[in-house]
Amino acid sequence: MTTVSEVSLDELRHLVSERAIKGETMLLNMGPQHPSTHGVLRLLLELDGELVINCIPDIGFLHTGIEKNMEAKTYEKAAVMTDRLDYLNNLGNNLVYCLAIEKLAELDVPPRAQVIRVLLTELQRISSHLVWLGTHALDLAAMSVFLYTFREREIILDIFEMVSGQRMMTTYFRQGGLWRDVPDEFEGAVRRFIRLFPDRIDEYESLLTKNPLFLERTRKIGVISGEDAIRWGVTGPPLRASGVAFDLRKAQPYSGYEQYDFVIPTQTDGDTYARYLVRMEEMRQSLRIVQQALDNLPGGPVRSDNRKYVPPPRSELATSMEAVIHHFKLWTEGFDLPKGAVYVPVESPRGELGVYLESDGGPKPYRVHWRTPSFVNLQALPLLSKGHLVADLVALIGTVDVVLGDVDR
Amino acid sequence: MNEQLLPAVNALAGRFTATASEFRGETTLMVPSEQLVAACRTLRDEFGFNLLEDETAVDYWPQQEPRFHVVYQLYSQPGYLRLCLRVPVSGMHPSVPTVEGIYPNANWHEREIWDMFGIRFEGHSDLRRILMPYDWEGHPLRKDYPLGYEEVAFTFNEDEINQGKPYAKE
Numbered sequence: 001m002t003t004v005s006e007v008s009l010d011e012l013r014h015l016v017s018e019r020a021i022k023g024e025t026m027l028l029n030m031g032p033q034h035p036s037t038h039g040v041l042r043l044l045l046e047l048d049g050e051l052v053i054n055c056i057p058d059i060g061f062l063h064t065g066i067e068k069n070m071e072a073k074t075y076e077k078a079a080v081m082t083d084r085l086d087y088l089n090n091l092g093n094n095l096v097y098c099l100a101i102e103k104l105a106e107l108d109v110p111p112r113a114q115v116i117r118v119l120l121t122e123l124q125r126i127s128s129h130l131v132w133l134g135t136h137a138l139d140l141a142a143m144s145v146f147l148y149t150f151r152e153r154e155i156i157l158d159i160f161e162m163v164s165g166q167r168m169m170t171t172y173f174r175q176g177g178l179w180r181d182v183p184d185e186f187e188g189a190v191r192r193f194i195r196l197f198p199d200r201i202d203e204y205e206s207l208l209t210k211n212p213l214f215l216e217r218t219r220k221i222g223v224i225s226g227e228d229a230i231r232w233g234v235t236g237p238p239l240r241a242s243g244v245a246f247d248l249r250k251a252q253p254y255s256g257y258e259q260y261d262f263v264i265p266t267q268t269d270g271d272t273y274a275r276y277l278v279r280m281e282e283m284r285q286s287l288r289i290v291q292q293a294l295d296n297l298p299g300g301p302v303r304s305d306n307r308k309y310v311p312p313p314r315s316e317l318a319t320s321m322e323a324v325i326h327h328f329k330l331w332t333e334g335f336d337l338p339k340g341a342v343y344v345p346v347e348s349p350r351g352e353l354g355v356y357l358e359s360d361g362g363p364k365p366y367r368v369h370w371r372t373p374s375f376v377n378l379q380a381l382p383l384l385s386k387g388h389l390v391a392d393l394v395a396l397i398g399t400v401d402v403v404l405g406d407v408d409r
Numbered sequence: 410m411n412e413q414l415l416p417a418v419n420a421l422a423g424r425f426t427a428t429a430s431e432f433r434g435e436t437t438l439m440v441p442s443e444q445l446v447a448a449c450r451t452l453r454d455e456f457g458f459n460l461l462e463d464e465t466a467v468d469y470w471p472q473q474e475p476r477f478h479v480v481y482q483l484y485s486q487p488g489y490l491r492l493c494l495r496v497p498v499s500g501m502h503p504s505v506p507t508v509e510g511i512y513p514n515a516n517w518h519e520r521e522i523w524d525m526f527g528i529r530f531e532g533h534s535d536l537r538r539i540l541m542p543y544d545w546e547g548h549p550l551r552k553d554y555p556l557g558y559e560e561v562a563f564t565f566n567e568d569e570i571n572q573g574k575p576y577a578k579e
Binding site for chain 1: 539
Protein backbone atom coordinates (compact mmCIF):
# COMPACT_ATOMS: atom_id res chain seq x y z
CA MET A 1 0.00 0.00 0.00
CA THR A 2 1.25 3.44 -0.83
CA THR A 3 0.67 6.16 1.70
CA VAL A 4 -0.81 9.41 0.50
CA SER A 5 0.69 12.40 2.25
CA GLU A 6 -1.84 15.08 3.07
CA VAL A 7 -1.06 18.60 1.95
CA SER A 8 -1.93 20.98 4.72
CA LEU A 9 -4.06 23.94 3.80
CA ASP A 10 -1.60 26.22 5.56
CA GLU A 11 0.83 25.61 2.71
CA LEU A 12 -1.65 27.13 0.28
CA ARG A 13 -2.67 30.08 2.43
CA HIS A 14 -0.26 32.50 0.76
CA LEU A 15 -2.01 32.07 -2.58
CA VAL A 16 -5.24 33.77 -1.58
CA SER A 17 -6.02 37.10 0.04
CA GLU A 18 -6.87 37.68 3.70
CA ARG A 19 -10.49 38.20 2.73
CA ALA A 20 -10.74 34.64 1.47
CA ILE A 21 -9.52 33.32 4.80
CA LYS A 22 -12.11 35.40 6.64
CA GLY A 23 -14.75 34.05 4.29
CA GLU A 24 -15.62 37.33 2.60
CA THR A 25 -14.69 36.10 -0.84
CA MET A 26 -15.45 32.80 -2.43
CA LEU A 27 -13.01 30.17 -3.67
CA LEU A 28 -14.23 28.30 -6.71
CA ASN A 29 -12.68 25.49 -8.70
CA MET A 30 -12.86 25.67 -12.50
CA GLY A 31 -11.78 22.69 -14.57
CA PRO A 32 -9.86 20.55 -15.31
CA GLN A 33 -12.74 19.03 -17.25
CA HIS A 34 -14.27 22.24 -18.51
CA PRO A 35 -15.00 22.71 -22.21
CA SER A 36 -13.56 26.20 -22.36
CA THR A 37 -10.20 25.34 -20.81
CA HIS A 38 -9.00 23.87 -24.12
CA GLY A 39 -7.75 20.70 -22.51
CA VAL A 40 -7.08 19.98 -18.89
CA LEU A 41 -6.37 23.30 -17.25
CA ARG A 42 -7.55 23.74 -13.70
CA LEU A 43 -8.05 27.20 -12.26
CA LEU A 44 -8.62 28.05 -8.65
CA LEU A 45 -10.62 31.27 -8.60
CA GLU A 46 -11.04 33.71 -5.79
CA LEU A 47 -14.26 35.59 -6.45
CA ASP A 48 -15.99 38.61 -5.05
CA GLY A 49 -19.44 38.10 -6.46
CA GLU A 50 -18.70 37.53 -10.09
CA LEU A 51 -15.46 39.51 -10.13
CA VAL A 52 -12.21 37.59 -10.31
CA ILE A 53 -9.88 38.75 -7.54
CA ASN A 54 -7.25 36.14 -8.19
CA CYS A 55 -6.86 33.18 -10.47
CA ILE A 56 -4.38 30.44 -9.66
CA PRO A 57 -3.64 28.06 -12.54
CA ASP A 58 -2.97 24.44 -11.62
CA ILE A 59 -1.25 22.54 -14.42
CA GLY A 60 0.36 19.16 -14.91
CA PHE A 61 -2.67 17.02 -15.71
CA LEU A 62 -1.23 16.21 -19.13
CA HIS A 63 2.36 15.74 -18.00
CA THR A 64 3.81 12.82 -19.93
CA GLY A 65 7.50 13.09 -19.04
CA ILE A 66 8.59 13.74 -22.61
CA GLU A 67 11.87 15.33 -21.51
CA LYS A 68 12.78 12.27 -19.43
CA ASN A 69 11.69 9.85 -22.14
CA MET A 70 13.75 11.59 -24.78
CA GLU A 71 16.89 10.99 -22.74
CA ALA A 72 16.34 7.25 -23.16
CA LYS A 73 15.96 7.31 -26.96
CA THR A 74 18.39 7.95 -29.78
CA TYR A 75 18.15 11.35 -31.44
CA GLU A 76 16.12 10.17 -34.41
CA LYS A 77 13.71 8.08 -32.33
CA ALA A 78 13.18 10.97 -29.92
CA ALA A 79 12.00 13.11 -32.84
CA VAL A 80 8.73 11.18 -32.85
CA MET A 81 7.92 12.55 -29.41
CA THR A 82 8.33 16.16 -30.48
CA ASP A 83 5.02 15.97 -32.36
CA ARG A 84 3.21 15.15 -29.15
CA LEU A 85 4.17 18.31 -27.30
CA ASP A 86 2.08 20.92 -29.03
CA TYR A 87 -0.40 18.92 -31.04
CA LEU A 88 -1.45 21.92 -33.10
CA ASN A 89 2.10 22.77 -34.14
CA ASN A 90 3.64 19.40 -34.89
CA LEU A 91 5.83 20.52 -37.77
CA GLY A 92 7.08 23.51 -35.79
CA ASN A 93 8.17 21.16 -33.01
CA ASN A 94 9.89 18.90 -35.55
CA LEU A 95 11.61 21.94 -37.00
CA VAL A 96 13.07 23.31 -33.79
CA TYR A 97 14.33 19.89 -32.74
CA CYS A 98 15.99 19.30 -36.12
CA LEU A 99 17.52 22.79 -36.04
CA ALA A 100 19.07 22.00 -32.65
CA ILE A 101 20.57 18.73 -33.89
CA GLU A 102 21.83 20.45 -37.02
CA LYS A 103 23.39 23.22 -34.98
CA LEU A 104 25.20 20.73 -32.72
CA ALA A 105 26.32 18.56 -35.63
CA GLU A 106 27.02 21.52 -37.97
CA LEU A 107 24.93 19.72 -40.53
CA ASP A 108 23.84 21.48 -43.73
CA VAL A 109 20.31 21.35 -45.05
CA PRO A 110 19.73 21.48 -48.84
CA PRO A 111 17.87 24.58 -50.12
CA ARG A 112 14.83 22.63 -51.31
CA ALA A 113 14.34 21.16 -47.86
CA GLN A 114 14.67 24.61 -46.26
CA VAL A 115 11.95 26.06 -48.49
CA ILE A 116 9.58 23.12 -47.93
CA ARG A 117 10.16 23.42 -44.18
CA VAL A 118 9.19 27.09 -44.25
CA LEU A 119 6.19 26.41 -46.47
CA LEU A 120 4.83 23.65 -44.26
CA THR A 121 5.43 25.41 -40.95
CA GLU A 122 3.57 28.45 -42.27
CA LEU A 123 0.67 26.23 -43.31
CA GLN A 124 0.86 24.78 -39.82
CA ARG A 125 0.68 28.28 -38.36
CA ILE A 126 -2.48 28.93 -40.36
CA SER A 127 -4.06 25.67 -39.25
CA SER A 128 -3.17 26.36 -35.62
CA HIS A 129 -4.68 29.84 -35.82
CA LEU A 130 -7.78 28.32 -37.42
CA VAL A 131 -8.27 26.03 -34.44
CA TRP A 132 -7.69 28.97 -32.13
CA LEU A 133 -10.18 31.14 -34.02
CA GLY A 134 -12.85 28.46 -34.13
CA THR A 135 -12.63 27.56 -30.46
CA HIS A 136 -12.23 31.17 -29.32
CA ALA A 137 -15.37 32.18 -31.19
CA LEU A 138 -17.15 29.09 -29.90
CA ASP A 139 -16.28 30.07 -26.32
CA LEU A 140 -17.84 33.46 -27.00
CA ALA A 141 -20.99 31.81 -28.36
CA ALA A 142 -20.32 32.47 -32.06
CA MET A 143 -20.87 28.89 -33.03
CA SER A 144 -20.76 28.91 -36.81
CA VAL A 145 -17.17 30.20 -37.11
CA PHE A 146 -15.94 26.92 -35.70
CA LEU A 147 -17.54 24.99 -38.57
CA TYR A 148 -15.98 27.24 -41.20
CA THR A 149 -12.46 27.25 -39.74
CA PHE A 150 -12.37 23.48 -39.37
CA ARG A 151 -13.43 23.16 -43.02
CA GLU A 152 -10.25 25.00 -44.11
CA ARG A 153 -8.08 23.30 -41.51
CA GLU A 154 -9.08 20.01 -43.05
CA ILE A 155 -7.57 21.09 -46.40
CA ILE A 156 -4.26 21.82 -44.65
CA LEU A 157 -4.31 18.52 -42.80
CA ASP A 158 -4.93 16.76 -46.11
CA ILE A 159 -1.77 18.39 -47.45
CA PHE A 160 0.17 17.14 -44.41
CA GLU A 161 -1.24 13.68 -44.94
CA MET A 162 -0.19 13.85 -48.57
CA VAL A 163 3.44 14.64 -47.74
CA SER A 164 3.98 12.68 -44.54
CA GLY A 165 1.25 10.05 -44.37
CA GLN A 166 -0.09 11.56 -41.16
CA ARG A 167 -2.57 14.34 -40.56
CA MET A 168 -1.13 15.47 -37.25
CA MET A 169 1.78 13.43 -35.88
CA THR A 170 3.93 14.03 -38.93
CA THR A 171 7.61 13.67 -37.86
CA TYR A 172 8.26 14.87 -41.40
CA PHE A 173 11.34 16.99 -40.75
CA ARG A 174 14.42 14.96 -39.90
CA GLN A 175 17.99 15.91 -39.14
CA GLY A 176 19.58 17.15 -42.38
CA GLY A 177 16.33 17.75 -44.28
CA LEU A 178 13.03 15.98 -44.80
CA TRP A 179 11.89 12.39 -44.47
CA ARG A 180 11.32 12.32 -48.25
CA ASP A 181 10.40 14.63 -51.09
CA VAL A 182 6.88 15.99 -51.52
CA PRO A 183 4.67 14.12 -54.02
CA ASP A 184 3.80 15.55 -57.47
CA GLU A 185 0.27 16.58 -56.51
CA PHE A 186 1.60 18.70 -53.63
CA GLU A 187 2.08 21.88 -55.63
CA GLY A 188 -1.42 21.81 -57.09
CA ALA A 189 -2.98 21.20 -53.68
CA VAL A 190 -1.15 24.15 -52.11
CA ARG A 191 -2.00 26.40 -55.07
CA ARG A 192 -5.69 25.54 -54.69
CA PHE A 193 -5.47 26.47 -51.02
CA ILE A 194 -3.71 29.77 -51.78
CA ARG A 195 -6.45 30.68 -54.28
CA LEU A 196 -9.25 29.81 -51.91
CA PHE A 197 -8.06 31.02 -48.54
CA PRO A 198 -8.02 34.86 -48.81
CA ASP A 199 -11.79 34.89 -49.37
CA ARG A 200 -12.26 32.55 -46.46
CA ILE A 201 -10.37 34.88 -44.10
CA ASP A 202 -12.67 37.68 -45.25
CA GLU A 203 -15.58 35.40 -44.50
CA TYR A 204 -14.41 34.85 -40.90
CA GLU A 205 -13.82 38.56 -40.50
CA SER A 206 -17.30 39.37 -41.78
CA LEU A 207 -18.66 37.16 -39.00
CA LEU A 208 -16.58 38.61 -36.16
CA THR A 209 -14.60 41.79 -36.74
CA LYS A 210 -17.55 44.19 -36.60
CA ASN A 211 -19.90 41.93 -34.73
CA PRO A 212 -21.17 44.00 -31.75
CA LEU A 213 -21.53 40.95 -29.52
CA PHE A 214 -17.95 39.89 -30.26
CA LEU A 215 -16.65 43.44 -29.71
CA GLU A 216 -18.47 43.64 -26.41
CA ARG A 217 -16.85 40.43 -25.23
CA THR A 218 -13.30 41.23 -26.37
CA ARG A 219 -12.62 44.97 -26.27
CA LYS A 220 -10.83 46.21 -23.13
CA ILE A 221 -10.78 42.66 -21.80
CA GLY A 222 -7.47 41.37 -20.48
CA VAL A 223 -5.31 44.39 -21.26
CA ILE A 224 -1.58 43.87 -20.83
CA SER A 225 1.04 46.51 -21.53
CA GLY A 226 4.12 45.82 -23.62
CA GLU A 227 6.44 46.23 -20.62
CA ASP A 228 4.42 43.84 -18.49
CA ALA A 229 4.29 41.32 -21.30
CA ILE A 230 8.09 41.32 -21.58
CA ARG A 231 8.52 41.17 -17.80
CA TRP A 232 6.35 38.06 -17.74
CA GLY A 233 8.17 36.55 -20.71
CA VAL A 234 5.06 36.64 -22.92
CA THR A 235 5.92 36.20 -26.60
CA GLY A 236 4.07 35.66 -29.84
CA PRO A 237 0.75 37.28 -30.83
CA PRO A 238 -0.05 38.47 -27.25
CA LEU A 239 3.21 40.43 -27.17
CA ARG A 240 2.71 41.85 -30.67
CA ALA A 241 -0.84 42.90 -29.77
CA SER A 242 0.71 45.03 -27.00
CA GLY A 243 2.78 47.00 -29.50
CA VAL A 244 6.10 45.15 -29.36
CA ALA A 245 7.09 44.02 -32.85
CA PHE A 246 9.10 41.03 -31.72
CA ASP A 247 9.09 38.02 -34.00
CA LEU A 248 12.00 35.59 -34.14
CA ARG A 249 11.45 35.09 -37.87
CA LYS A 250 12.65 38.69 -38.27
CA ALA A 251 14.83 39.10 -35.15
CA GLN A 252 16.94 35.99 -35.68
CA PRO A 253 15.95 34.45 -39.00
CA TYR A 254 16.31 30.69 -39.30
CA SER A 255 15.66 28.32 -42.24
CA GLY A 256 16.05 31.22 -44.66
CA TYR A 257 13.22 33.43 -43.39
CA GLU A 258 15.27 36.49 -44.33
CA GLN A 259 14.50 35.76 -48.01
CA TYR A 260 10.75 36.20 -47.64
CA ASP A 261 8.81 39.40 -47.83
CA PHE A 262 6.32 39.67 -44.98
CA VAL A 263 5.44 42.10 -42.20
CA ILE A 264 4.93 41.54 -38.50
CA PRO A 265 1.38 42.64 -37.67
CA THR A 266 1.15 44.64 -34.46
CA GLN A 267 -1.59 46.35 -32.49
CA THR A 268 -1.27 48.72 -29.57
CA ASP A 269 -4.35 48.11 -27.43
CA GLY A 270 -3.10 44.91 -25.82
CA ASP A 271 -6.62 43.59 -25.28
CA THR A 272 -8.36 40.45 -26.47
CA TYR A 273 -9.64 42.16 -29.59
CA ALA A 274 -6.12 43.35 -30.51
CA ARG A 275 -4.83 39.80 -30.16
CA TYR A 276 -7.64 38.65 -32.44
CA LEU A 277 -6.68 41.21 -35.09
CA VAL A 278 -3.00 40.29 -34.88
CA ARG A 279 -3.69 36.61 -35.44
CA MET A 280 -6.05 37.29 -38.33
CA GLU A 281 -3.39 39.38 -40.05
CA GLU A 282 -0.76 36.75 -39.29
CA MET A 283 -2.75 34.21 -41.28
CA ARG A 284 -2.67 36.55 -44.30
CA GLN A 285 1.08 37.07 -43.89
CA SER A 286 1.69 33.34 -43.55
CA LEU A 287 -0.20 32.82 -46.77
CA ARG A 288 2.11 35.32 -48.46
CA ILE A 289 5.12 33.34 -47.26
CA VAL A 290 3.56 30.11 -48.52
CA GLN A 291 2.98 31.73 -51.92
CA GLN A 292 6.57 32.98 -52.15
CA ALA A 293 7.99 29.64 -51.03
CA LEU A 294 5.95 27.76 -53.60
CA ASP A 295 6.86 30.15 -56.42
CA ASN A 296 10.58 29.85 -55.64
CA LEU A 297 10.73 26.17 -54.80
CA PRO A 298 14.19 25.02 -55.93
CA GLY A 299 14.91 21.53 -57.20
CA GLY A 300 17.56 19.20 -55.89
CA PRO A 301 17.88 16.81 -52.97
CA VAL A 302 15.74 17.15 -49.83
CA ARG A 303 18.21 15.62 -47.40
CA SER A 304 21.85 16.14 -46.61
CA ASP A 305 24.20 13.49 -47.99
CA ASN A 306 26.31 13.44 -44.84
CA ARG A 307 26.12 9.70 -44.18
CA LYS A 308 27.34 10.04 -40.59
CA TYR A 309 23.99 11.60 -39.65
CA VAL A 310 21.59 10.78 -42.47
CA PRO A 311 20.73 7.23 -43.53
CA PRO A 312 21.45 6.39 -47.20
CA PRO A 313 18.53 6.04 -49.64
CA ARG A 314 17.07 2.59 -50.05
CA SER A 315 18.32 2.29 -53.63
CA GLU A 316 21.97 2.45 -52.53
CA LEU A 317 21.66 -0.50 -50.17
CA ALA A 318 21.68 -3.05 -53.00
CA THR A 319 24.89 -1.78 -54.54
CA SER A 320 27.07 -0.20 -51.86
CA MET A 321 28.65 -1.92 -48.85
CA GLU A 322 29.34 1.49 -47.31
CA ALA A 323 25.63 2.28 -47.49
CA VAL A 324 24.74 -0.99 -45.73
CA ILE A 325 27.18 -0.22 -42.92
CA HIS A 326 25.82 3.30 -42.46
CA HIS A 327 22.24 2.05 -42.61
CA PHE A 328 22.94 -0.55 -39.95
CA LYS A 329 24.84 1.83 -37.68
CA LEU A 330 22.27 4.60 -37.93
CA TRP A 331 19.24 2.40 -37.26
CA THR A 332 20.75 0.40 -34.42
CA GLU A 333 23.13 2.62 -32.50
CA GLY A 334 22.12 6.00 -33.92
CA PHE A 335 24.54 8.83 -34.47
CA ASP A 336 26.77 10.59 -31.95
CA LEU A 337 26.65 14.35 -31.60
CA PRO A 338 29.61 16.44 -30.44
CA LYS A 339 29.67 17.21 -26.71
CA GLY A 340 28.08 20.53 -25.90
CA ALA A 341 24.81 22.38 -25.41
CA VAL A 342 22.78 24.63 -27.69
CA TYR A 343 19.60 26.64 -27.30
CA VAL A 344 17.55 27.09 -30.47
CA PRO A 345 14.35 29.16 -30.57
CA VAL A 346 11.80 29.47 -33.36
CA GLU A 347 8.57 31.43 -33.69
CA SER A 348 5.69 29.02 -33.17
CA PRO A 349 2.04 30.10 -33.63
CA ARG A 350 1.92 30.71 -29.88
CA GLY A 351 5.23 32.48 -29.36
CA GLU A 352 8.83 31.56 -28.82
CA LEU A 353 9.35 27.82 -28.90
CA GLY A 354 12.85 26.96 -27.78
CA VAL A 355 14.70 23.73 -27.31
CA TYR A 356 17.74 23.34 -25.09
CA LEU A 357 19.66 20.32 -26.28
CA GLU A 358 22.71 19.02 -24.50
CA SER A 359 24.87 16.18 -25.76
CA ASP A 360 27.49 14.24 -23.85
CA GLY A 361 29.03 12.91 -27.07
CA GLY A 362 26.83 9.81 -27.17
CA PRO A 363 23.93 8.69 -29.38
CA LYS A 364 21.19 9.84 -26.97
CA PRO A 365 20.37 13.36 -25.85
CA TYR A 366 21.85 14.01 -22.41
CA ARG A 367 19.22 16.63 -21.64
CA VAL A 368 16.40 18.09 -23.71
CA HIS A 369 14.42 20.97 -22.35
CA TRP A 370 11.46 22.53 -24.12
CA ARG A 371 10.80 26.18 -23.56
CA THR A 372 7.21 26.10 -24.63
CA PRO A 373 5.28 29.31 -25.35
CA SER A 374 2.05 28.02 -23.80
CA PHE A 375 3.75 27.38 -20.45
CA VAL A 376 5.24 30.84 -20.24
CA ASN A 377 2.24 32.72 -21.65
CA LEU A 378 -0.19 30.94 -19.32
CA GLN A 379 1.74 32.36 -16.40
CA ALA A 380 0.40 35.79 -17.33
CA LEU A 381 -3.24 34.63 -17.05
CA PRO A 382 -3.66 35.76 -13.40
CA LEU A 383 -2.39 39.18 -14.42
CA LEU A 384 -4.82 39.36 -17.36
CA SER A 385 -7.85 38.16 -15.47
CA LYS A 386 -7.76 40.34 -12.35
CA GLY A 387 -10.89 42.47 -12.07
CA HIS A 388 -12.78 40.76 -14.88
CA LEU A 389 -15.91 38.63 -14.74
CA VAL A 390 -15.85 34.86 -14.68
CA ALA A 391 -17.45 34.89 -18.13
CA ASP A 392 -14.51 36.93 -19.43
CA LEU A 393 -12.10 34.35 -18.11
CA VAL A 394 -13.34 32.06 -20.85
CA ALA A 395 -12.37 34.67 -23.43
CA LEU A 396 -8.98 35.11 -21.75
CA ILE A 397 -8.07 31.42 -21.79
CA GLY A 398 -8.90 31.46 -25.48
CA THR A 399 -6.93 34.58 -26.24
CA VAL A 400 -3.73 33.32 -24.58
CA ASP A 401 -4.10 30.33 -26.93
CA VAL A 402 -2.66 27.62 -24.74
CA VAL A 403 -2.28 24.03 -25.80
CA LEU A 404 -2.13 21.93 -22.68
CA GLY A 405 0.13 19.33 -24.25
CA ASP A 406 2.57 22.18 -24.73
CA VAL A 407 2.16 23.44 -21.16
CA ASP A 408 2.61 20.13 -19.39
CA ARG A 409 4.97 18.31 -21.75
CA MET B 410 32.18 36.00 -30.10
CA ASN B 411 29.55 38.50 -31.13
CA GLU B 412 31.16 41.93 -30.73
CA GLN B 413 28.01 43.51 -29.34
CA LEU B 414 28.10 41.02 -26.47
CA LEU B 415 31.64 41.97 -25.47
CA PRO B 416 30.79 44.93 -23.19
CA ALA B 417 28.36 42.82 -21.17
CA VAL B 418 30.71 39.84 -20.99
CA ASN B 419 33.70 41.98 -20.02
CA ALA B 420 31.71 43.84 -17.38
CA LEU B 421 30.56 40.60 -15.82
CA ALA B 422 34.00 39.01 -15.98
CA GLY B 423 35.49 42.14 -14.39
CA ARG B 424 32.95 42.74 -11.63
CA PHE B 425 32.12 39.14 -10.80
CA THR B 426 34.07 35.92 -10.95
CA ALA B 427 32.43 34.90 -14.21
CA THR B 428 34.18 32.91 -16.91
CA ALA B 429 33.03 33.09 -20.52
CA SER B 430 33.03 30.30 -23.09
CA GLU B 431 31.84 30.00 -26.65
CA PHE B 432 30.20 27.07 -28.43
CA ARG B 433 28.47 27.08 -31.84
CA GLY B 434 28.13 30.85 -31.71
CA GLU B 435 26.48 30.87 -28.28
CA THR B 436 28.18 32.67 -25.42
CA THR B 437 27.94 31.14 -21.97
CA LEU B 438 29.00 32.70 -18.68
CA MET B 439 29.69 30.53 -15.68
CA VAL B 440 28.56 32.46 -12.59
CA PRO B 441 28.79 31.36 -8.94
CA SER B 442 25.36 31.14 -7.32
CA GLU B 443 25.99 33.83 -4.70
CA GLN B 444 26.60 36.41 -7.46
CA LEU B 445 23.73 35.33 -9.68
CA VAL B 446 21.15 37.92 -8.64
CA ALA B 447 23.61 40.79 -8.88
CA ALA B 448 24.79 39.57 -12.28
CA CYS B 449 21.22 39.34 -13.59
CA ARG B 450 20.41 42.79 -12.28
CA THR B 451 23.49 44.22 -13.99
CA LEU B 452 22.58 42.54 -17.26
CA ARG B 453 18.99 43.75 -17.17
CA ASP B 454 19.58 47.31 -16.01
CA GLU B 455 22.81 48.19 -17.79
CA PHE B 456 22.87 45.98 -20.88
CA GLY B 457 19.20 45.65 -21.77
CA PHE B 458 18.73 41.91 -21.22
CA ASN B 459 15.06 42.40 -20.51
CA LEU B 460 13.65 38.95 -21.27
CA LEU B 461 14.30 35.72 -19.40
CA GLU B 462 13.61 33.28 -22.21
CA ASP B 463 14.27 30.08 -20.43
CA GLU B 464 15.52 28.64 -17.20
CA THR B 465 16.31 25.00 -16.76
CA ALA B 466 18.76 22.64 -15.08
CA VAL B 467 21.01 19.75 -16.02
CA ASP B 468 22.08 16.90 -13.77
CA TYR B 469 25.66 15.59 -14.20
CA TRP B 470 25.43 12.81 -11.64
CA PRO B 471 27.60 10.78 -11.09
CA GLN B 472 30.50 12.01 -13.21
CA GLN B 473 30.74 15.61 -12.11
CA GLU B 474 30.72 17.68 -8.95
CA PRO B 475 29.05 20.20 -8.48
CA ARG B 476 26.27 17.94 -9.63
CA PHE B 477 23.78 20.40 -11.15
CA HIS B 478 23.96 23.32 -13.49
CA VAL B 479 21.08 25.78 -13.60
CA VAL B 480 20.96 27.32 -17.07
CA TYR B 481 19.45 30.74 -17.83
CA GLN B 482 18.85 32.08 -21.33
CA LEU B 483 18.69 35.87 -21.29
CA TYR B 484 17.63 37.87 -24.31
CA SER B 485 18.15 41.53 -25.07
CA GLN B 486 15.29 42.69 -27.29
CA PRO B 487 16.83 46.06 -28.12
CA GLY B 488 20.09 44.48 -29.27
CA TYR B 489 18.85 41.06 -30.52
CA LEU B 490 21.44 39.41 -28.28
CA ARG B 491 21.32 36.19 -26.36
CA LEU B 492 23.47 35.29 -23.40
CA CYS B 493 23.48 32.07 -21.44
CA LEU B 494 24.29 31.97 -17.72
CA ARG B 495 25.21 28.73 -15.99
CA VAL B 496 25.26 28.34 -12.24
CA PRO B 497 26.92 25.23 -10.75
CA VAL B 498 25.03 23.80 -7.77
CA SER B 499 26.28 21.16 -5.37
CA GLY B 500 24.32 17.95 -4.96
CA MET B 501 24.16 18.23 -1.16
CA HIS B 502 21.10 20.39 -0.29
CA PRO B 503 21.09 22.08 -3.69
CA SER B 504 19.89 25.65 -3.57
CA VAL B 505 20.14 28.79 -5.69
CA PRO B 506 18.85 32.29 -5.02
CA THR B 507 15.70 33.08 -6.99
CA VAL B 508 15.72 35.63 -9.82
CA GLU B 509 11.98 36.15 -9.51
CA GLY B 510 12.56 39.69 -8.29
CA ILE B 511 14.24 40.61 -11.58
CA TYR B 512 12.34 38.43 -14.04
CA PRO B 513 8.86 37.62 -12.65
CA ASN B 514 8.37 34.79 -15.14
CA ALA B 515 11.13 32.85 -13.40
CA ASN B 516 8.39 31.84 -10.95
CA TRP B 517 7.06 28.87 -12.90
CA HIS B 518 10.43 27.93 -14.39
CA GLU B 519 11.88 27.67 -10.89
CA ARG B 520 8.89 25.70 -9.65
CA GLU B 521 9.46 23.30 -12.52
CA ILE B 522 13.17 22.93 -11.66
CA TRP B 523 12.29 22.30 -8.01
CA ASP B 524 9.74 19.71 -9.13
CA MET B 525 12.03 17.95 -11.59
CA PHE B 526 15.46 18.29 -9.98
CA GLY B 527 14.85 19.12 -6.34
CA ILE B 528 16.86 22.33 -6.44
CA ARG B 529 15.53 24.83 -3.91
CA PHE B 530 15.25 28.49 -4.84
CA GLU B 531 15.91 30.70 -1.84
CA GLY B 532 13.42 33.54 -1.51
CA HIS B 533 10.94 32.09 -4.02
CA SER B 534 7.38 33.20 -3.33
CA ASP B 535 5.59 29.93 -4.06
CA LEU B 536 7.91 26.94 -4.30
CA ARG B 537 5.43 24.09 -4.86
CA ARG B 538 5.48 21.22 -7.33
CA ILE B 539 4.03 22.29 -10.64
CA LEU B 540 3.85 19.35 -13.05
CA MET B 541 3.96 16.27 -10.83
CA PRO B 542 1.22 15.52 -8.25
CA TYR B 543 1.76 17.35 -4.97
CA ASP B 544 2.40 14.11 -3.05
CA TRP B 545 4.94 12.73 -5.54
CA GLU B 546 8.15 11.38 -4.09
CA GLY B 547 11.46 12.08 -5.79
CA HIS B 548 12.48 14.38 -8.61
CA PRO B 549 12.03 12.69 -11.99
CA LEU B 550 14.62 14.41 -14.16
CA ARG B 551 17.52 13.55 -11.89
CA LYS B 552 19.80 11.01 -13.50
CA ASP B 553 19.51 8.62 -10.54
CA TYR B 554 15.73 8.49 -10.94
CA PRO B 555 14.84 5.43 -13.03
CA LEU B 556 12.66 5.64 -16.10
CA GLY B 557 9.56 3.58 -15.34
CA TYR B 558 8.33 1.02 -17.82
CA GLU B 559 5.49 -1.41 -18.37
CA GLU B 560 6.41 -5.09 -18.47
CA VAL B 561 5.07 -6.84 -21.56
CA ALA B 562 2.47 -9.46 -20.59
CA PHE B 563 2.73 -12.93 -22.15
CA THR B 564 0.63 -15.96 -21.23
CA PHE B 565 3.34 -17.31 -18.92
CA ASN B 566 3.69 -14.14 -16.82
CA GLU B 567 0.27 -12.50 -17.23
CA ASP B 568 -1.02 -13.47 -13.78
CA GLU B 569 2.16 -12.36 -12.08
CA ILE B 570 1.98 -8.92 -13.71
CA ASN B 571 -1.72 -8.53 -12.91
CA GLN B 572 -1.11 -9.28 -9.24
CA GLY B 573 1.26 -6.37 -8.93
CA LYS B 574 -1.14 -3.84 -10.48
CA PRO B 575 -3.10 -1.38 -8.39
CA TYR B 576 -6.54 -2.05 -9.93
CA ALA B 577 -9.56 -0.31 -8.46
CA LYS B 578 -11.12 -2.50 -5.79
CA GLU B 579 -14.87 -3.04 -5.57
